[in-house]
Amino acid sequence: MNVKRTEELVLAQSEDIVRARQTVRAWMIREGFSLVDQTKMVTAASELARNAVDYGGGGVVLLEQLLEGARAGLRITFTDRGPGIPDLELAQTDGYSTGTGLGMGLGGSRRLVNEFTIASSPGQGTVVTITRWR
Amino acid sequence: MTTPSAGKWAKVLAEDKDAFLEHWLREQKAVISARPDLMVDSELRRESAEFLDLLLAAADEGAAADISAEPWAPSREYLAGISRSRAVQGFTPTETATFVFSLKQPAFALLQAKLKDEAVLLSEVWTFNVLVDKLGLYTTEIFLTSREDIIRRQQAEMLELSTPVVQLWEGILALPLIGTLDSERTQVIMEILLQSIVDRSSGVAIIDITGVPAVDTMVAQNLMKTVAAARLMGAQCIISGIRPQIAQTMVHLGVSFEGVVTTASLADALAHAFRLSNLHVSQAQSRS
Numbered sequence: 039m040n041v042k043r044t045e046e047l048v049l050a051q052s053e054d055i056v057r058a059r060q061t062v063r064a065w066m067i068r069e070g071f072s073l074v075d076q077t078k079m080v081t082a083a084s085e086l087a088r089n090a091v092d093y094g095g096g097g098v099v100l101l102e103q104l105l106e107g108a109r110a111g112l113r114i115t116f117t118d119r120g121p122g123i124p125d126l127e128l129a130q131t132d133g134y135s136t137g138t139g140l141g142m143g144l145g146g147s148r149r150l151v152n153e154f155t156i157a158s159s160p161g162q163g164t165v166v167t168i169t170r171w172r
Numbered sequence: 173m174t175t176p177s178a179g180k181w182a183k184v185l186a187e188d189k190d191a192f193l194e195h196w197l198r199e200q201k202a203v204i205s206a207r208p209d210l211m212v213d214s215e216l217r218r219e220s221a222e223f224l225d226l227l228l229a230a231a232d233e234g235a236a237a238d239i240s241a242e243p244w245a246p247s248r249e250y251l252a253g254i255s256r257s258r259a260v261q262g263f264t265p266t267e268t269a270t271f272v273f274s275l276k277q278p279a280f281a282l283l284q285a286k287l288k289d290e291a292v293l294l295s296e297v298w299t300f301n302v303l304v305d306k307l308g309l310y311t312t313e314i315f316l317t318s319r320e321d322i323i324r325r326q327q328a329e330m331l332e333l334s335t336p337v338v339q340l341w342e343g344i345l346a347l348p349l350i351g352t353l354d355s356e357r358t359q360v361i362m363e364i365l366l367q368s369i370v371d372r373s374s375g376v377a378i379i380d381i382t383g384v385p386a387v388d389t390m391v392a393q394n395l396m397k398t399v400a401a402a403r404l405m406g407a408q409c410i411i412s413g414i415r416p417q418i419a420q421t422m423v424h425l426g427v428s429f430e431g432v433v434t435t436a437s438l439a440d441a442l443a444h445a446f447r448l449s450n451l452h453v454s455q456a457q458s459r460s
Binding site: 052056059063073074076077078080081084085088132139140142143145146147149150 | 352356385386387388389390392393416417418420421424425426427
């Protein structure tokens, strides 16, 4: 798998979520994704960026343009250094939230993308990676 | 920096004030701070002359290079005024700071011509240099603060501007939403909509999200809260402008506007609102 280009954004406050969304949208458009794919990826990115800001106390987003054989894709990695998630299974259950949200963000994001990985341990922060192939 | 000769530069400058002012104005125009498109010549001349007077007056009181000291207060205020007005007019920071920094060249030339003792000359040039640097930095600082104020004000204006509630029919309100629905704006939207429902005693409110680029769980939750609050006040809400890509995304995301009438277009929403209000729209019979 080839990484053709990368871009890193800082997530510190809610304005950064807007910026992350716009950047993801611009990348998806440049990669020639359909409007539905764009919207799905942007929505998933919005959820995960908000998680990093609200629960992870801020972090970074890494966008990577992928090329694997003939197919192109976009991989986005969200890294925060927050308290971490003790029970990943439970956190991805729809309707479960430790905050005041709907509790649909993690599970919903997983359904919006082709590949979804999450790694976390208490005190170490959380890393979520999503990939969408064209 | 207080040496026995401190302030001598001011005397030298004061003696040849008119010539110095001319030289300074030439310097300003030669660099970039004179922008004929933004500022007329006479205004620049007036500002320069007034500031020069304040500068010499402050130096007369024996103040050293500490510009935060009391004798410099009028000069500081005057500079702050200039910086602010230039920030508003659209000058660049460089152009604004040049107003002060361009004092150096004419001052050095004049001091060099008038002061024969090299030690005194060096000391005066240094004192003046330090002073101008501080005033220049101060100008830039004020300039940036003014820019930040402008940005903050514009943000506040956009919050207000982007949420108009329009009356489509008696008892039917529409709220066309445009842009991102972050939490602060949603709060404003909610308040405006609820207040309008009371003010115009409306029974139906249409929230149009055609202009919202992405609906994630937080946006959905905020919209549902607004709908629930409107319902408590006796108004029914219709959410319109659900585009195909938004609908697909919401299904995958797992959020739904359950219990709320949603439509693809504002026109469909208005038709539904007419039905709710027992209004019938029909084609008029032509008389011919």
